[in-house]
Amino acid sequence: MKKSIFNKFSRWYKKYQVSKSPQMNLVWGYFLYTVAGFALLSIPLFHKVDITFVDNFFIATSAISTTGLVTISVFDSYNFFGQLIVMLLFQIGGIGYMTLTTYYLLFTTKRITHWHSRIIGAEFTMPNTIKINDFIKSAIVFTLVMEALGAIAFFIAFRQTGMEYLQAIWFSVFHSVSAFCTAGFGLFNHSFVGYSENVLINTIISILAIAGSLGFIVITDIWYRLAGKTNDISFTSKIITYGFLFLLTVGTLLLFATEPLIQRSGAAVMQSFFQAMTAMTTVGFNTISTGDLSLPTLLFVIFLMYIGASPSGTAGGLKITTLTAMLAILKSRLLGQKKITFFNRIIPFERLYVATSTFMLYTSIIFLFTFLLAYSEDFALPKILFEVASALGTVGLSTGITGELSTVGKLMVILLMFVGRVGVLTFGFALLERKSIDVPETIKDDLAV
Amino acid sequence: MKKSIFNKFSRWYKKYQVSKSPQMNLVWGYFLYTVAGFALLSIPLFHKVDITFVDNFFIATSAISTTGLVTISVFDSYNFFGQLIVMLLFQIGGIGYMTLTTYYLLFTTKRITHWHSRIIGAEFTMPNTIKINDFIKSAIVFTLVMEALGAIAFFIAFRQTGMEYLQAIWFSVFHSVSAFCTAGFGLFNHSFVGYSENVLINTIISILAIAGSLGFIVITDIWYRLAGKTNDISFTSKIITYGFLFLLTVGTLLLFATEPLIQRSGAAVMQSFFQAMTAMTTVGFNTISTGDLSLPTLLFVIFLMYIGASPSGTAGGLKITTLTAMLAILKSRLLGQKKITFFNRIIPFERLYVATSTFMLYTSIIFLFTFLLAYSEDFALPKILFEVASALGTVGLSTGITGELSTVGKLMVILLMFVGRVGVLTFGFALLERKSIDVPETIKDDLAV
Ligand SMILES: [K+]
Ligand SMILES: [K+]
Numbered sequence: 001m002k003k004s005i006f007n008k009f010s011r012w013y014k015k016y017q018v019s020k021s022p023q024m025n026l027v028w029g030y031f032l033y034t035v036a037g038f039a040l041l042s043i044p045l046f047h048k049v050d051i052t053f054v055d056n057f058f059i060a061t062s063a064i065s066t067t068g069l070v071t072i073s074v075f076d077s078y079n080f081f082g083q084l085i086v087m088l089l090f091q092i093g094g095i096g097y098m099t100l101t102t103y104y105l106l107f108t109t110k111r112i113t114h115w116h117s118r119i120i121g122a123e124f125t126m127p128n129t130i131k132i133n134d135f136i137k138s139a140i141v142f143t144l145v146m147e148a149l150g151a152i153a154f155f156i157a158f159r160q161t162g163m164e165y166l167q168a169i170w171f172s173v174f175h176s177v178s179a180f181c182t183a184g185f186g187l188f189n190h191s192f193v194g195y196s197e198n199v200l201i202n203t204i205i206s207i208l209a210i211a212g213s214l215g216f217i218v219i220t221d222i223w224y225r226l227a228g229k230t231n232d233i234s235f236t237s238k239i240i241t242y243g244f245l246f247l248l249t250v251g252t253l254l255l256f257a258t259e260p261l262i263q264r265s266g267a268a269v270m271q272s273f274f275q276a277m278t279a280m281t282t283v284g285f286n287t288i289s290t291g292d293l294s295l296p297t298l299l300f301v302i303f304l305m306y307i308g309a310s311p312s313g314t315a316g317g318l319k320i321t322t323l324t325a326m327l328a329i330l331k332s333r334l335l336g337q338k339k340i341t342f343f344n345r346i347i348p349f350e351r352l353y354v355a356t357s358t359f360m361l362y363t364s365i366i367f368l369f370t371f372l373l374a375y376s377e378d379f380a381l382p383k384i385l386f387e388v389a390s391a392l393g394t395v396g397l398s399t400g401i402t403g404e405l406s407t408v409g410k411l412m413v414i415l416l417m418f419v420g421r422v423g424v425l426t427f428g429f430a431l432l433e434r435k436s437i438d439v440p441e442t443i444k445d446d447l448a449v
Numbered sequence: 450m451k452k453s454i455f456n457k458f459s460r461w462y463k464k465y466q467v468s469k470s471p472q473m474n475l476v477w478g479y480f481l482y483t484v485a486g487f488a489l490l491s492i493p494l495f496h497k498v499d500i501t502f503v504d505n506f507f508i509a510t511s512a513i514s515t516t517g518l519v520t521i522s523v524f525d526s527y528n529f530f531g532q533l534i535v536m537l538l539f540q541i542g543g544i545g546y547m548t549l550t551t552y553y554l555l556f557t558t559k560r561i562t563h564w565h566s567r568i569i570g571a572e573f574t575m576p577n578t579i580k581i582n583d584f585i586k587s588a589i590v591f592t593l594v595m596e597a598l599g600a601i602a603f604f605i606a607f608r609q610t611g612m613e614y615l616q617a618i619w620f621s622v623f624h625s626v627s628a629f630c631t632a633g634f635g636l637f638n639h640s641f642v643g644y645s646e647n648v649l650i651n652t653i654i655s656i657l658a659i660a661g662s663l664g665f666i667v668i669t670d671i672w673y674r675l676a677g678k679t680n681d682i683s684f685t686s687k688i689i690t691y692g693f694l695f696l697l698t699v700g701t702l703l704l705f706a707t708e709p710l711i712q713r714s715g716a717a718v719m720q721s722f723f724q725a726m727t728a729m730t731t732v733g734f735n736t737i738s739t740g741d742l743s744l745p746t747l748l749f750v751i752f753l754m755y756i757g758a759s760p761s762g763t764a765g766g767l768k769i770t771t772l773t774a775m776l777a778i779l780k781s782r783l784l785g786q787k788k789i790t791f792f793n794r795i796i797p798f799e800r801l802y803v804a805t806s807t808f809m810l811y812t813s814i815i816f817l818f819t820f821l822l823a824y825s826e827d828f829a830l831p832k833i834l835f836e837v838a839s840a841l842g843t844v845g846l847s848t849g850i851t852g853e854l855s856t857v858g859k860l861m862v863i864l865l866m867f868v869g870r871v872g873v874l875t876f877g878f879a880l881l882e883r884k885s886i887d888v889p890e891t892i893k894d895d896l897a898v
Contacts (some may be wrong), residue, residue: 205705258824297828326805329805330572330810332881333802333878334804334806334877334881349798352805354782357778360778360779363812370748371745371749371752376746381829381830381834382830387829428783432784
C-alpha cells in the first residue's frame with residue numbers, strides 16, 4: 001500500500017520534472033529538501049522545548065540554504081539528534097550547492113581550468129558521464145577531507161579552552177561542517193564572540209570558510225599554480241582570487257581604522273579581519289557583537305554581504321564575477337570604448353546580459369523587501385536592511401532582530417533565504433516556467449557570472 | 450587694462466575649450482555659472498544677515514542645479530535683489546538644461562518627434578543652424594509663456610489668501626519660475642506646508658512642474674496627439690508619459706493608503722498626489738512635513754526621487770527611460786530572449802550600454818555618499834539616504850537636516866547637486882577627459898536614455 005503511494009508520487013514527480021525547465025527542477029528540488037527537513041525537525045522527539053511551526057520551518061530553510069539565521073537557539077531548542085539533523089541539512093545544502101555551481105561553471109565556460117581538459121576537453125565527443133561522476137566524487141572527497149581536518153583542529157582548540165571531551169567531539173564536527181559549508185550555524189548562543197581573541201579558532205574558521213566559499217575549482221586552480229604544475233590559471237579564477245583578496249584587505253583596513261567597538265579591544269586586527277571575512281565568505285559567524293557596530297561599519301558589512309564571493313563555492317551574494325562584469329561595463333563606457341573589456345579581455349555579451357539582469361534583480365529584491373519589512377516590523381532602517389542583505393546573501397549575520405521578527409517578517413526572511421540560495425535569476429526564470437534556455441555560444445574569452 | 454585681462458582669459462578659455470571633450474566643456478560651463486552665481490551672491494549688498502562662504506556656495510550650486518536644497522532661509526537671508534539673483538540662477542539652470550537635453554535627444558535619436566522632420570529630417574544635408582536656433586527659441590518662448598501664465602495664476606491664488614499686493618507680485622513670479630524649472634526654491638520657510646489644502650495652488654504647482662519636468666518635446670508631442678494633428682506619437686514620448694502616469698498613480702495610492710501623517714489630514718488625496726508628484730518631477734516643494742513621514746513612505750519617496758522623470762525636461766533622477774531599459778533587460782532575460790525588447794521593440798545595444806552604466810554609476814554614488822555622510826554626520830540612516838537621493842536627483846526635498854550638516858557634509862551635498870545636474874555619466878566621462886565620443890549608429894527603433 002505504502003509502496004504504491006510512493007510509486008504514484010514518484011511517477012507524478014517524474015512526469016512533472018520532465019515537463020518543466022531545469023530552473024524549475026532546481027527550485028522544486030530545493031523546496032522538497034526544505035519540506036523534508038522541516039518535517040524531520042518538527043518531530044517533538046528531537047526537541048528540548050516546544051518549537052513553533054514557523055520556527056521549525058525557518059531553521060529548516062536556513063540550514064538547507066546554508067544561511068545560519070536563527071529565530072531560536074539551536075542548542076537550547078533541539079537535542080543532539082535534532083542538532084544532527086540541522087547539520088545534515090546544511091551539509092546537503094553545502095555539497096549540493098558546490099557541485100551544482102561547479103558543474104554549471106564547467107559547462108557554461110570554456111577552458112576555465114585544467115578540469116576541462118580532463119573531463120570535457122578532448123573527450124567531448126565520448127560519453128562523459130563517468131568522468132563527471134568522478135569529478136563530483138572528487139569535490140565531495142575534497143569537502144569531507146577538509147571537514148575532517150577542520151574537526152580535528154577544532155577539537156584541539158576546544159580542548160585547550162577546557163571543553164569536556166564528548167562535547168568537544170560533537171562541537172568540533174558540527175562547527176567544522178558549518179564553517180566549510182559557510183552555513184554559520186553554531187551551538188554557542190553568541191556565535192564565536194567568546195573566542196574573539198583565540199588565534200587558533202579564528203584561523204580554523206577562516207581557512208575552512210575561505211576554502212568553502214571560493215570553491216573546489218578555484219582552490220585546485222590556485223593549488224596547481226602554486227605547486228608550479230601549471231602557468232595557466234584561468235581568467236575566472238584570477239578575477240575571483242584577486243577580487244576576494246582586494247575586498248578582504250580593504251574591509252579589514254576599514255574596520256580596523258574606523259570601528260570604535262574594535263578599537264577598544266585587544267585583538268583589533270584579528271577582529272577586523274574576521275568580520276570582513278565572515279561577511280564576504282558569507283559564513284556568518286561573528287566574534288564581536290554585530291548589533292553594536294557603528295552605522296558606517298554596518299553599511300560596509302552590508303556591502304560585503306551584498307557582493308559575497310565566488311560563483312563556484314558555497315558563498316551567496318551577488319558574486320565577485322558579477323560585480324566585475326558591471327565594473328567592466330562602467331569602465332568601458334567612461335573610457336568611450338565600443339567593446340566592453342576588463343584586463344584587456346573582451347567580455348561577451350551573454351555574460352554582461354546575465355550580470356546586468358542579476359545585478360538589477362538582486363538589488364531590487366533587497367530594496368523591495370527592506371520596504372516591506374519597514375511596514376511589518378518596528379526596527380530602525382539599518383537593522384532591517386542588514387537582515388535582508390544577510391538573508392538574500394545567505395550570510396546569517398544579524399544585528400539581533402531575527403528572533404523578534406513578526407510571523408510575516410519571518411516568512412519574508414524564509415523566502416529571501418530560499419531565493420538567495422536558488423539564485424535570483426534561477427528563481428525568476430523558474431517562476432516564468434520557460435523550457436528553453438540559451439545555449440552558451442562559443443566565445444573568445446570568458447568570465448563566468 | 451581690465452579688457453586685456455578679459456581677453457587673455459577669453460583666449461585661454463577658448464584654447465582650453467577646444468582641447469577638451471564636449472562633456473568636459475559642459476562640466477566646465479556649469480562650473481563657471483556656479484562660480485559666477487556664488488560671486489554675485491557673496492556681495493554683502495544683497496544680504497539681510499551675515500552669510501557664510503559655504504552657505505553662499507551651497508545656495509548658488511543649488512540654484513544653478515535647480516535642486517532647491519537650502520542650508521539657510523532664502524527669504525530671511527537675502528534681500529529682494531539677492532532673491533532675484535537666486536531666481537535668475539535657477540531660470541538659467543532650468544532653461545539651459547531643457548534646451549541641452551532637448552538638443553541631445555533630437556540628435557541622438559531618430560524620428561523621436563515631428564520636430565525631427567521640421568529640423569533635421571528632410572533638410573539634413575542643408576545647413577540647419579538657423580532651424581536649430583528657431584527650435585531653441587521655441588523652447589524658450591514655451592518656457593516664458595508657461596511661467597507668465599503660472600505667475601498670473603499664482604497672483605490670483607496668493608491674493609485670495611490675503612497676501613499684500615507687491616509681495617504677491619514678487620512671490621508669484623518667483624514661485625512660478627521655480628515650479629516650472631523644477632527648482633523647488635521658495636520664499637516661504639516651510640515650503641507650501643501652509644497651503645496643503647489650497648486646491649488652486651496645488652494645481653498651479655502641479656501643472657507647471659509636470660510640464661517642466663516632462664519637457665518641451667514630450668509636451669508638444671502629447672499636445673499634437675491630443676489635438677489630433679498626428680497619430681504618430683514617438684516611442685520615447687510614450688514610454689515617458691505612460692511610465693510617469695503609472696508611477697504617479699502608484700505613488701499617490703500608496704501614500705494615501707499607508708501614510709499616517711496624511712490619513713490624519715483633511716485633504717488626503719491631494720496631499721498624497723502632491724508628495725508623489727513633487728518627488729517624481731523633482732520640483733521639491735512639499736505640502737506636508739517631510740521629516741515626519743513614516744519609514745516606509747520615506748523609502749518610497751526616495752525611490753521616486755531616485756527614478757525622477759523625463760530625460761527631455763528639467764527633472765533630475767535616473768530617468769524613466771533608463772529604468773525602462775533596465776526593466777527591458779531583466780524582462781527579456783527572465784523570458785529567455787536573445788534580444789532585448791520592450792513593447793515588442795528591440796532596444797539597441799548602445800542604449801542598453803548607456804542605461805546600464807548610468808544605473809550602476811548613479812546607484813553607486815548614492816551608496817558611496819550615504820556611507821561617507823554616515824561618517825561625517827550624526828543623523829539616522831533614512832535621513833542621510835533621503836538627503837543624498839534628493840541632492841543627486843536635484844529634487845530638493847529634505848527631512849530637515851540640510852542646515853545642520855557639517856561643513857564637510859555641505860560640501861559633499863554641493864558635489865552631489867552638481868554631479869546630479871551635469872549627469873553622472875557626463876561627469877565621469879569628463880573626469881577621464883576623453884575627446885572621442887561614440888557616434889550613435891543608425892538604429893531601427895529607439896529609446897532615448
Ligand atoms: K551562512
Ligand atoms: K528641485
